[in-house]
Amino acid sequence: MRGRFITFEGIDGAGKSTQIDVIEATLKARGLEVIRTREPGGTPLGEVIRKELLSVSMDPATETLLFFASRAEHIAQVIRPALERGAWVLSDRFTDATYAYQVGGRGFPAEKVEELERWTHGDLQPDRTVLFDIEPEVAAKRVAQARNLDRFEKENLDFFTRVRNAYLTRAKQSPDRFLIVNSMQDKETVSDILRKEFSTWA
Numbered sequence: 001m002r003g004r005f006i007t008f009e010g011i012d013g014a015g016k017s018t019q020i021d022v023i024e025a026t027l028k029a030r031g032l033e034v035i036r037t038r039e040p041g042g043t044p045l046g047e048v049i050r051k052e053l054l055s056v057s058m059d060p061a062t063e064t065l066l067f068f069a070s071r072a073e074h075i076a077q078v079i080r081p082a083l084e085r086g087a088w089v090l091s092d093r094f095t096d097a098t099y100a101y102q103v104g105g106r107g108f109p110a111e112k113v114e115e116l117e118r119w120t121h122g123d124l125q126p127d128r129t130v131l132f133d134i135e136p137e138v139a140a141k142r143v144a145q146a147r148n149l150d151r152f153e154k155e156n157l158d159f160f161t162r163v164r165n166a167y168l169t170r171a172k173q174s175p176d177r178f179l180i181v182n183s184m185q186d187k188e189t190v191s192d193i194l195r196k197e198f199s200t201w202a
């Protein structure tokens, strides 16, 4: 049986990495084969592209194309083969992030992203997407305490407000796929919600 494809989204500092650990453990406890991956990255070439995307300033078109270049490789080398052999794939970000950051944040045209999506995805779409929703002010404080900021994390609160709103709009358009979690709650409360969801979801 084909595996399941689950993606995790939210603005920087929303708590994705923290909670993917919990979901990975919950699914492994069910005896499932679980692959954990991320975008940009997830393949050797994708990680090279990631390094440039997170550090070098570039035109929004170049930025969008590089995210999709990383994604095309990721789909072909990692995601499709894993799903076909029955593994469950957990990806820290996927195409919703391009709609949120490049379209919502930067104002890049949505129809160009739709075209790239059709081209690189074929019929592949996530089966479930967890959106960690949080106020940008709170997320920015968490990130500033946790690590050195990359090129995206240095964007201002207006940028992250646009990104957050774009994510919420996407979630409204596909309510069956998205699970929106209030990430302003403490870690244990969020983990409990996710453990409950993923101990049975199939």
Ligand SMILES: Nc1ncnc2c1ncn2[C@@H]1O[C@H](COP(=O)(O)OP(=O)(O)O)[C@@H](O)[C@H]1O
Pocket: 010, 011, 012, 013, 014, 015, 016, 017, 018, 019, 142, 143, 145, 146, 183, 184, 185, 186, 187, 188, 190
């Ligand atoms: N619910 C939470 N409440 C308070 N701090 C949190 C919460 N979730 C995560 N954090 C902390 O916030 C920082 C960013 O979390 P992280 O999981 O790296 O976010 P993301 O992967 O979405 O950027 C980390 O230091 C993490 O420990």
Ligand SMILES: Cc1cn([C@H]2C[C@H](O)[C@@H](COP(=O)(O)OP(=O)(O)O)O2)c(=O)[nH]c1=O
Pocket: 012, 013, 038, 039, 040, 067, 092, 093, 094, 095, 096, 097, 098, 099, 101, 102, 150, 152, 153
């Ligand atoms: C996948 C993707 C990520 N991004 C951005 C969001 C993040 O700021 C950055 C890297 O994502 P991420 O791995 O979540 O960063 P970190 O490890 O620091 O938590 O790339 C886009 O702008 N568009 C995309 O399509």
